[in-house]
Amino acid sequence: MRTFIANFGKENFAWPACLSRGTIAVLDDEEIHRFWEARNRQGYIAYARKHLKTAGGITVPRPVASRWYNLNDLLFETDGDVWIHRQRGELWWTRSTGAEPEREVIVDPKPRKGNATGKVVVYHKRCTGWSDRDSKGRPLRWDALHPRAKEFLFTEGTFQCLGSDNAAYAIALIEGEDLSAWHGRADWKSKQERAKKSPVTYADARKKTIIRMAMTAMATAAQSGAIVTTTRKDKEVRFPTQLALENHIGALMEAQEGLCALTGLEMQLDGGDDPALCYSLDRIDSDGHYEAGNLQLVCKFANAWKGATANAEFRRLVEMIRASGA
Numbered sequence: 586m587r588t589f590i591a592n593f594g595k596e597n598f599a600w601p602a603c604l605s606r607g608t609i610a611v612l613d614d615e616e617i618h619r620f621w622e623a624r625n626r627q628g629y630i631a632y633a634r635k636h637l638k639t640a641g642g643i644t645v646p647r648p649v650a651s652r653w654y655n656l657n658d659l660l661f662e663t664d665g666d667v668w669i670h671r672q673r674g675e676l677w678w679t680r681s682t683g684a685e686p687e688r689e690v691i692v693d694p695k696p697r698k699g700n701a702t703g704k705v706v707v708y709h710k711r712c713t714g715w716s717d718r719d720s721k722g723r724p725l726r727w728d729a730l731h732p733r734a735k736e737f738l739f740t741e742g743t744f745q746c747l748g749s750d751n752a753a754y755a756i757a758l759i760e761g762e763d764l765s766a767w768h769g770r771a772d773w774k775s776k777q778e779r780a781k782k783s784p785v786t787y788a789d790a791r792k793k794t795i796i797r798m799a800m801t802a803m804a805t806a807a808q809s810g811a812i813v814t815t816t817r818k819d820k821e822v823r824f825p826t827q828l829a830l831e832n833h834i835g836a837l838m839e840a841q842e843g844l845c846a847l848t849g850l851e852m853q854l855d856g857g858d859d860p861a862l863c864y865s866l867d868r869i870d871s872d873g874h875y876e877a878g879n880l881q882l883v884c885k886f887a888n889a890w891k892g893a894t895a896n897a898e899f900r901r902l903v904e905m906i907r908a909s910g911a
Contacts, residue, residue, distance in 0.1 A: 587752070588747045589667070593670070599707065604715050607711060607712055609681060609712050614704075620632055629650065630654065639836065647846070648841070648846060663681040668712065669755060689709070719758065736857060738755065742842035743842070772858060790855060798864060798882075821876075845887055847881075847887045865887075871895075
C-alpha cells in the first residue's frame with residue numbers, strides 16, 4: 586500500500602468533480618496524450634518541452650514532463666492505496682480501487698499555452714469516497730496539524746508518493762491513532778517550538794524562499810565585477826527590478842512543480858528539515874547571466890556539485906548514477 590498527496594488538474598480544477606463522483610483523476614493535453622497511448626516516453630517529453638508552456642510562459646522542465654508521463658500509469662495501477670488532498674482548511678482522504686478508469690475528453694477550462702486543440706483527456710478512477718474526518722469521526726483540519734506534518738502533507742505538484750515514515754504518520758492520522766511516537770521526537774518538538782515563536786504559513790515560507798534566492802542573485806551579480814586573481818566572470822541580473830526577478834522565480838517554482846531541474850528530487854522551502862534539498866537558483870549556462878531562459882531551480886547540493894559544469898554534462902552524469910542503481 587502506498588500513500589499519495591494529490592492535486593487534480595491545473596489549479597486543481599477537477600477537485601469538485603472528484604469529490605462529487607468519488608474518484609481520483611489525472612489529465613493530459615489532448616495532443617500530447619497520444620504519445621502516452623503509444624508508450625512513447627521520449628516523444629512525450631520532447632513534445633512537452635517544445636510545444637507546451639506554463640501560465641507564466643516557462644518552458645516545461647524535463648523532470649516535470651517525465652513526471653507528467655508517469656501520472657496516467659500511476660492512476661491506472663493504483664489499487665488499495667491511500668490518497669490525501671488538502672482543500673483550504675480541510676484534509677480529505679480516500680482509498681483507490683481496482684476499477685477501470687473512465688476516459689473523457691473535455692474543453693480545457695485552464696488551457697496551457699501550446700495546447701493545440703484546447704481540450705484535455707481526463708481519466709476518473711473510482712475510489713471509496715472522500716472523507717474529511719478520521720476513522721473515529723473527528724474532523725481533519727489543516728490548522729490542527731503539527732507544523733512538521735504540514736511540510737509533507739501538501740504538494741505543489743500533481744501526485745507525490747510519501748516515503749515510509751511520512752506515510753506511516755499519514756495513515757495513523759486518518760485512522761485517528763496516537764501520534765505521540767512522532768510528536769515526541771526531538772526534531773518534531775523543535776519544529777513545534779519554532780512554530781510557536783514565529784508561526785509561518787506555506788505562503789510565507791514560499792515568499793521567504795523566493796526573496797532569499799533573488800537577493801543572493803543580486804549580491805552575486807554585484808560582486809562579479811570585483812578584481813580577482815582568476816578569470817573574471819561578469820554576471821548581470823537582466824531583470825528591471827528585484828521584484829521582477831522574484832516573480833520569475835515564482836513562475837519557475839510553479840513550472841517545476843517543486844522538482845529539482847537536475848535530479849528530479851522534491852525540493853524544500855526554507856526552514857525544511859534537510860538543508861541539502863533547499864531551493865537554489867542556478868544559471869543553466871554558468872557563463873551566462875541571470876535572465877529569463879537561463880535560470881532553473883535546483884537542490885542546494887546539486888547546485889554545489891554542478892559548479893561550472895555544463896548543464897548537459899551534469900545531467901549526463903546524474904543519469905549515469907541513476908542507471909547504475911547506486
